Amino acid sequence: MSAITGNLGLATKQPEHKSDNYLTHGKGIKSWLFSLDHKRIGLMYMIGVLTAFFIGGVFAMLLRTKLLTPGLMYTHNEADEWNFYNHCFTLHGAFMVFMFIIPAIPAVLGNFVLPMMLGAKDVAFPRLNLGSLWCWIIGSIFFGWVLLGGILHAAFGPFANYWANALIPAGLDTGWTFYTPYSTAKAANGTVEALLGIFILGFSSILTGVNFIATIHMLRPKGMTWFRMPLFLWSLYATSIIQILATPVLAITGLLLLAERTLGVGIFDPALGGDPVMYQHFFWFYSHPAVYIMILPAMGVISEVITAHTRKHVFGYNFIAYSSIAIAMLSFLVWGHHLFVSGQSPLANAIFSILTFAIAVPSAIKVFNWVSTMWRGDIRFTTPMICALSFIILFTFGGLTGLFLGALSNDVHVTGTYFIVAHFHYVMVGSALFAFLAGLYHWWPKMFGKMTNKTVGNIAAILLLIGFNLTFFVQFIAGAKGLPRRYASYPPEFHKYMVTSTIGAYVMAVALFMMAGNLLAALINGKKAPANPWGANTLEWHTASPPPHDNFPVEPVAGDPYDMGSWVWDEATEQWVLDEDHARTVAGTEPTVHQH
Amino acid sequence: MSELVNKQQAAVALAGDTFSPARDHHHHPPHLAHHFDTLEQQFASGKLGMWVFLATELLMFGGLFCAYSVYRHNHPEIFEFGHQYLDKTLGAINTIVLITSSLTMAWGVREAQLGHNKRLALCLILTLLGGAGFMCIKTVEYHAKWEHRVFAGRWDQYDPRYKGPQVPHEPPTNEPEAQAEQQIKNNKMLPQTTMEPQNMPTLPQGANPGYGAALATPQAATAPSEAAATTQAGPMLQAGDAYADPNAGTADAAKIHPMQGVPAGLATRVHAEGKWEVKFDDLPKTEQDHVLTFFNLYFLMTGLHGIHVLVGMGLICWILIRSMKHEFGPTYFAPVDLVGLYWHLVDLIWIFLFPLLYLIH
Numbered sequence: 030m031s032a033i034t035g036n037l038g039l040a041t042k043q044p045e046h047k048s049d050n051y052l053t054h055g056k057g058i059k060s061w062l063f064s065l066d067h068k069r070i071g072l073m074y075m076i077g078v079l080t081a082f083f084i085g086g087v088f089a090m091l092l093r094t095k096l097l098t099p100g101l102m103y104t105h106n107e108a109d110e111w112n113f114y115n116h117c118f119t120l121h122g123a124f125m126v127f128m129f130i131i132p133a134i135p136a137v138l139g140n141f142v143l144p145m146m147l148g149a150k151d152v153a154f155p156r157l158n159l160g161s162l163w164c165w166i167i168g169s170i171f172f173g174w175v176l177l178g179g180i181l182h183a184a185f186g187p188f189a190n191y192w193a194n195a196l197i198p199a200g201l202d203t204g205w206t207f208y209t210p211y212s213t214a215k216a217a218n219g220t221v222e223a224l225l226g227i228f229i230l231g232f233s234s235i236l237t238g239v240n241f242i243a244t245i246h247m248l249r250p251k252g253m254t255w256f257r258m259p260l261f262l263w264s265l266y267a268t269s270i271i272q273i274l275a276t277p278v279l280a281i282t283g284l285l286l287l288a289e290r291t292l293g294v295g296i297f298d299p300a301l302g303g304d305p306v307m308y309q310h311f312f313w314f315y316s317h318p319a320v321y322i323m324i325l326p327a328m329g330v331i332s333e334v335i336t337a338h339t340r341k342h343v344f345g346y347n348f349i350a351y352s353s354i355a356i357a358m359l360s361f362l363v364w365g366h367h368l369f370v371s372g373q374s375p376l377a378n379a380i381f382s383i384l385t386f387a388i389a390v391p392s393a394i395k396v397f398n399w400v401s402t403m404w405r406g407d408i409r410f411t412t413p414m415i416c417a418l419s420f421i422i423l424f425t426f427g428g429l430t431g432l433f434l435g436a437l438s439n440d441v442h443v444t445g446t447y448f449i450v451a452h453f454h455y456v457m458v459g460s461a462l463f464a465f466l467a468g469l470y471h472w473w474p475k476m477f478g479k480m481t482n483k484t485v486g487n488i489a490a491i492l493l494l495i496g497f498n499l500t501f502f503v504q505f506i507a508g509a510k511g512l513p514r515r516y517a518s519y520p521p522e523f524h525k526y527m528v529t530s531t532i533g534a535y536v537m538a539v540a541l542f543m544m545a546g547n548l549l550a551a552l553i554n555g556k557k558a559p560a561n562p563w564g565a566n567t568l569e570w571h572t573a574s575p576p577p578h579d580n581f582p583v584e585p586v587a588g589d590p591y592d593m594g595s596w597v598w599d600e601a602t603e604q605w606v607l608d609e610d611h612a613r614t615v616a617g618t619e620p621t622v623h624q625h
Numbered sequence: 626m627s628e629l630v631n632k633q634q635a636a637v638a639l640a641g642d643t644f645s646p647a648r649d650h651h652h653h654p655p656h657l658a659h660h661f662d663t664l665e666q667q668f669a670s671g672k673l674g675m676w677v678f679l680a681t682e683l684l685m686f687g688g689l690f691c692a693y694s695v696y697r698h699n700h701p702e703i704f705e706f707g708h709q710y711l712d713k714t715l716g717a718i719n720t721i722v723l724i725t726s727s728l729t730m731a732w733g734v735r736e737a738q739l740g741h742n743k744r745l746a747l748c749l750i751l752t753l754l755g756g757a758g759f760m761c762i763k764t765v766e767y768h769a770k771w772e773h774r775v776f777a778g779r780w781d782q783y784d785p786r787y788k789g790p791q792v793p794h795e796p797p798t799n800e801p802e803a804q805a806e807q808q809i810k811n812n813k814m815l816p817q818t819t820m821e822p823q824n825m826p827t828l829p830q831g832a833n834p835g836y837g838a839a840l841a842t843p844q845a846a847t848a849p850s851e852a853a854a855t856t857q858a859g860p861m862l863q864a865g866d867a868y869a870d871p872n873a874g875t876a877d878a879a880k881i882h883p884m885q886g887v888p889a890g891l892a893t894r895v896h897a898e899g900k901w902e903v904k905f906d907d908l909p910k911t912e913q914d915h916v917l918t919f920f921n922l923y924f925l926m927t928g929l930h931g932i933h934v935l936v937g938m939g940l941i942c943w944i945l946i947r948s949m950k951h952e953f954g955p956t957y958f959a960p961v962d963l964v965g966l967y968w969h970l971v972d973l974i975w976i977f978l979f980p981l982l983y984l985i986h
Contacts, residue, residue: 153670155658235678238677239678243677274681274684275684277685278685278688284929293779295778295921296922302703
């Protein structure tokens with residue numbers, strides 16, 4: 030019982046005392062860079078990941094600006110212009126995929142929230158967690174090196190000095206997929222550095238996955254059965270399974286490609302008895318599940334945000350939980366749909382097509398459950414909720430167009446067109462990015478103890494939604510009309526689509542800067558956040574904002590994570606407070622019965 | 626730790642709560658991390674984490690095994706031909722060495738559980754010796770491959786880009802006996818190959834063959850003078866074949882007409898000794914271009930495995946030092962157990978590699 034009262038004590042009374050939270054626990058740069066605290070590691074990941082997002086975004090703007098005209102934009106001759114474009118879209122993809130979206134939700138939000146949702150003091154292996162961060166940093170340095178090398182080469186031309194040429198890579202123009210034979214024969218020489226970077230970034234991802242699986246298995250608190258875990262944890266668990274089983278395949282693919290480039294082994298070279306399609310199989314065996322590394326935790330965030338900001342118990346808990354696991358399993362069986370036109374056998378094509386349709390089922394189950402959660406709920410249009418609603422819209426678009434692409438006959442028609450570009454941006458940006466932003470806004474008060482400005486946040490979120498659709502919806506049309514992707518130029522009849530798309534991209538940039546300003550302004554002069562600003566019942570809201578170094582002064586006992594009835598609005602203090610009588614009946618080991 | 630406890634107590638006191646004994650750190654076992662409740666929980670977490678990590682290792686090697694099965698399915702003859710370069714005896718010895726080291730490792734874990742740190746150290750030293758022995762034998766094998774000029778990528782004589790050594794290691798003589806003797810001296814680590822010295826890819830002085838040309842001169846045994854003449858003419862036009870390659874001498878010759886110059890009669894030749902069951906010339910023409918696939922896979926698979934052995938030896942050194950400080954006992958032996966698991970996995974992978982690469986029929 031003391032556990033519960035202890036809980037309530039912190040939840041209802043904010044500690045006035047400023048010196049005891051994880052932000053102030055230990056001073057100096059070293060106490061951050063070598064911290065074993067999952068919350069600090071999460072924040073450092075956030076800084077890194079957002080930096081990568083910014084760099085990737087700059088490349089996106091360069092690309093879209095170039096596409097305002099089919100002709101020359103930045104240079105005076107075509108070869109340089111096309112070359113520059115190739116480098117831009119490669120680095121845009123590589124930064125966004127490997128350094129931003131894949132680590133964004135698990136490593137930032139997951140790291141910060143997961144142990145607290147479990148009522149634990151930390152993840153199971155804090156040192157591995159720090160190792161994961163440093164792997165990310167070192168891997169990113171390799172990409173920084175490629176980027177810097179590309180800039181130096183562009184500025185000062187090819188170097189006469191042998192060592193300068195060897196040490197300064199001439200950028201990266203393979204596309205983020207490193208398809209052979211471009212990556213082994215024709216590509217700029219940054220491939221080796223980039224592959225090393227990806228190998229190390231892969232370790233970062235694996236270590237996070239190992240950590241989360243062990244933590245969820247071993248550190249659940251009293252009262253938290255598997256089916257009382259918050260849905261975010263289910264999705265992180267499913268994500269971790271993919272991270273540990275798929276990432277090593279990328280690692281070996283990268284090593285084989287490295288061996289091919291440096292030693293000249295011919296694993297992927299048909300002239301030497303190898304097979305370039307094998308590369309595509311290997312690469313997509315990782316990279317298709319990796320799409321679910323991006324989207325599964327995003328779905329988890331949305332499950333949390335929708336239920337919290339609807340003030341209603343999540344609908345179909347078991348279905349959402351199981352569908353996460355189903356997606357993780359099926360994700361390993363669909364990679365072949367990237368090879369429909371790569372010379373795969375018709376039988377394999379048909380099987381992969383059917384499996385691709387199958388994976389749409391658990392995804393759709395989630396969407397239906399979120400919508401049902403909102404049905405007759407008490408919907409609050411907070412910034413995280415606006416982002417989550419945008420997510421549902423955009424994910425539905427992205428998911429349904431995924432079915433168009435899973436259908437063999439249609440895929441052959443639109444493969445290699447802007448239709449593909451639009452589809453995966455709807456999933457990877459429209460869904461994963463919006464969920465990441467929803468999560469950031471949702472947990473920002475927990476991270477820093479400050480509320481964001483709702484008006485500015487909402488305007489920015491809606492602007493982002495508009496900008497996003499402006500950018501990418503027209504690409505569906507352009508793609509269906511046959512505009513090929515990856516080219517720096519285009520036929521004049523596509524000019525209007527490209528210009529619309531570019532204007533949309535600028536709107537997105539403005540909206541994202543607004544959001545960044547909004548979040549930073551909250552740190553400086555935001556309203557002080559209570560322990561539980563949304564009235565949600567997962568365990569992280571049971572401790573102070575920002576949380577103390579050890580998360581919980583007393584070990585919490587978990588009940589139903591979505592029992593909204595245990596928090597009531599207190600008019601006097603204008604805060605959500607825990608209804609102790611209700612909470613007592615909920616906490617414990619008996620299954621919860623609750624009314625709304 | 627005490628500072629942390631104090632701060633925590635202060636925090637709780639300031640928050641106005643009763644202090645819960647559940648988070649009392651006063652009776653804290655020395656190896657228990659602050660976020661675990663008991664040593665058992667900590668041990669179980671570590672073990673689970675290690676198994677999960679081993680799953681990633683399996684998947685990583687799985688990529689190579691997958692490449693192996695695809696290429697072996699597509700080019701079975703190449704694997705039969707290439708594996709003859711590998712020394713089954715040394716491979717078998719290495720298998721025994723590694724399995725024995727797994728035994729000493731498992732024994733070490735038991736000693737750690739019993740708290741016998743000295744015996745543990747002995748077991749670890751034996752395991753280290755096993756690992757070192759494995760790597761030494763592997764080095765001898767690699768060296769033999771280097772001598773035979775079968776190596777990964779463009780250092781492999783079957784690679785069209787192979788330039789050949791500027792100065793051959795052993796300039797061949799024209800006397801067959803002396804040559805054979807020389808070969809036996811060179812290849813004493815590879816007993817099964819010494820019977821067929823002419824198939825050893827020792828290149829004639831100045832030769833710069835294209836595809837697999839070195840093995841296309843098998844007549845040397847019966848007609849040494851002809852072989853000597855062949856070296857002058859170049860491999861493509863040897864053995865009196867009437868075919869004249871219009872692309873001869875161009876860089877693309879080998880790619881355009883791989884092995885067109887090999888006389889058809891050679892394809893049916895079976896060696897009397899029966900040691901080299903598949904000869905280069907017996908391979909289908911299209912497969913002769915792809916021989917180096919086998920060596921690439923061999924070096925990538927055993928090389929990656931070798932790196933894992935080295936990492937394992939490093940980890941064993943780490944727990945050896947700790948065992949010398951008498952750190953392990955019945956309540957705390959997790960590091961020994963986990964390193965042991967890793968070592969067994971490395972062993973297990975070799976147990977798959979050995980038959981897949983060495984014992985092909």
